[in-house]
Amino acid sequence: MKGTMISAEMIAPCGLNCSLCKRALAEANPCPGCHGPNENKPEFCAERCGIILCRKRIERGYKYCDECPDYPCADVMEKETRYTSKYPLYESPGKNLRDIRKFGMEKFLEAEQKQWICKECGHIISVHTGICSGCGKQYGAQIMQINEDTWRIEDGTVRFFLLKGTEKALLIDSGMTIRHAREIAEALTGLPVFLLNTHSDRDHTGCNEQFEFFYMHPADEAHYRSSGKGNRLIPVKDGDEMDLGNRKLRIIHLPGHTSGSIAVLDISRRVLISGDPLQEHGHIFMFGEHRNMKDYIESLEKLDKMKADFDEIWPSHGDLPIYPDCIRKHCDGAKQILNKEIKGTEKEVFGQKIKVYHIGETAFLYDK
Ligand code: SF4
Ligand code: SF4
Ligand SMILES: [Zn+2]
Ligand SMILES: [Zn+2]
Ligand SMILES: [Zn+2]
Numbered sequence: 001m002k003g004t005m006i007s008a009e010m011i012a013p014c015g016l017n018c019s020l021c022k023r024a025l026a027e028a029n030p031c032p033g034c035h036g037p038n039e040n041k042p043e044f045c046a047e048r049c050g051i052i053l054c055r056k057r058i059e060r061g062y063k064y065c066d067e068c069p070d071y072p073c074a075d076v077m078e079k080e081t082r083y084t085s086k087y088p089l090y091e092s093p094g095k096n097l098r099d100i101r102k103f104g105m106e107k108f109l110e111a112e113q114k115q116w117i118c119k120e121c122g123h124i125i126s127v128h129t130g131i132c133s134g135c136g137k138q139y140g141a142q143i144m145q146i147n148e149d150t151w152r153i154e155d156g157t158v159r160f161f162l163l164k165g166t167e168k169a170l171l172i173d174s175g176m177t178i179r180h181a182r183e184i185a186e187a188l189t190g191l192p193v194f195l196l197n198t199h200s201d202r203d204h205t206g207c208n209e210q211f212e213f214f215y216m217h218p219a220d221e222a223h224y225r226s227s228g229k230g231n232r233l234i235p236v237k238d239g240d241e242m243d244l245g246n247r248k249l250r251i252i253h254l255p256g257h258t259s260g261s262i263a264v265l266d267i268s269r270r271v272l273i274s275g276d277p278l279q280e281h282g283h284i285f286m287f288g289e290h291r292n293m294k295d296y297i298e299s300l301e302k303l304d305k306m307k308a309d310f311d312e313i314w315p316s317h318g319d320l321p322i323y324p325d326c327i328r329k330h331c332d333g334a335k336q337i338l339n340k341e342i343k344g345t346e347k348e349v350f351g352q353k354i355k356v357y358h359i360g361e362t363a364f365l366y367d368k
Contacts, residue, residue: 002027002133003124006112008105009035013065014051014076015093015100016083020116020127050075066097085183088130088140141178143188149247150269151188153181158203158316161273163266164189165244171195172264172273173316174207174214181207196236198275198316199261200224201285215242217253220260223290236262254303256296257284265309271321272310278326280361282318286334287354287367293338300331318362326360333359337366 003019010019012034018024023031029040038046045052054075056068065071072080072094083091100108116125123134130140142154149164153175160173162185169189174181174197185193195211197204200220205227208214213232216224221233238253250265257276264273276284277296286293307324314320336342337357344355349365357364 004117004122004134006109006116006124008109009033011064011096011100011105012051012093013054013057013063014079015064015066015096016079017091017093017096017112017116017127019112019124020089020091022126022128025124025126025133051079064097064100066101081187083127084180085187087128088142089125089127090140090178090180091127141175141181141184143184149189152314152320153178153184155206159320160204160316161314162188162193163244163247163249164191165247167191167245169193170242170244170249173198173204173275174210176203176206178206180210182210196242196264197224198263198273199258201258201276202227204275204316205229217251217260217262219255220258220290223258223260238262252303252306254296254299256292256294256299257286258290259292259295261299263303265306267309270309270311272313272324274313274315276316278313278322278330279315279318280322280326282315283363283365284330285365287349287352287365293334293366297331297334297338300327300334303327304331326362329360330362333357333362333364337364 003025006017006019010017010033012018018033021031023042024033031041034045034052051065062068065076080092080094083093118125118132118134118137120137121132121134123132125132125139130138144152144154146152151162152159153162155175155178158176160171160175163170169185169191171181171185171193174195182193195208196215200216200223209229209231211231213234215234215236218235236251238251240251242249248267250267252263252265254261254263254277261275261277263275266273277299304327307327310324312321313323315322342357344357347354347356354365354367357366
């Protein structure tokens with residue numbers, strides 16, 4: 001049912017907000033929520049959920065599980081782990097209960113209403129799909145498996161990657177709006193997860209502070225710190241190799257888009273995870289203090305000589321995959337822009353006057 005209001009009856013004993021459930025938002029036979037009659041509930045919630053069946057809860061009349069001395073029991077923990085890691089949007093039943101105690105049900109519902117109502121049409125967004133039940137707009141991250149040990153996570157206009165080896169997993173960037181990249185990575189791989197950033201721009205570092213330390217080229221540290229983030233940077237440099245266990249990666253320093261931009265070569269898979277310097281049907285930001293068009297051109301000249309090492313390029317924006325022939329096109333286009341051989345159109349971005357130059361399918365945003 002296309003919902004617009006989140007009500008107290010839809011808050012399950014564990015704290016889960018059933019209003020956000022895809023079954024409660026279904027057009028046909030919507031689930032009435034955990035407290036409702038079993039009719040129209042899926043089989044699991046009607047007959048197998050340990051929280052619903054819990055004798056202690058029923059006999060002692062606990063409305064919410066946090067009244068129970070055994071809280072949080074294994075069933076509650078399973079639900080907490082699932083909802084904080086498996087779905088495109090983040091929902092913590094445990095935090096819901098804490099907020100209800102701290103602020104009262106009315107304030108809690110007000111906050112939920114703000115968080116889960118679609119800005120475009122006023123209907124509820126499903127936690128399970130990230131899709132608005134009214135207009136179909138996609139919110140949150142979409143987790144897509146590329147092959148058995150690689151995932152792409154689409155977070156609005158940016159994407160980041162999760163690579164699994166036999167011993168550890170690596171997140172390459174941490175998203176923009178998402179708040180639980182680490183939990184997603186741990187749940188998908190079951191391995192210790194480390195973080196490496198292609199560069200310091202904010203659309204790539206959203207969840208960085210979930211990690212005590214992260215790998216990045218040190219030339220981007222000052223820009224990274226300008227957003228107030230304090231966790232520890234472990235520097236990487238051109239030519240460094242990382243081994244995730246039977247999966248070796250090589251760092252390629254490509255200054256230009258930012259001074260510390262890097263690409264990651266997944267050596268045996270022959271894939272280059274490129275960050276922002278290469279994009280098709282995307283916008284390459286080359287305006288502002290920490291960009292440098294001359295460095296960018298030099299970087300692409302260097303990368304063009306390495307193109308025999310990879311068959312596909314996976315960028316952070318635009319089409320995926322793209323192919324090594326785009327390096328030459330981007331490099332020649334950037335030279336034409338720098339030498340003023342082509343004309344750009346004026347535009348204002350972030351309050352700054354810039355010019356947009358179209359090179360094939362790619363738009364370069366440059367300030368000269
Ligand atoms: S299916 Fe389960 S989780 Fe979803 S609304 Fe119904 S009771 Fe709640
Ligand atoms: S926390 Fe207590 S009441 Fe809730 S399901 Fe577990 S044992 Fe039952
Ligand atoms: Zn909507
Ligand atoms: Zn960037
Ligand atoms: Zn970006």
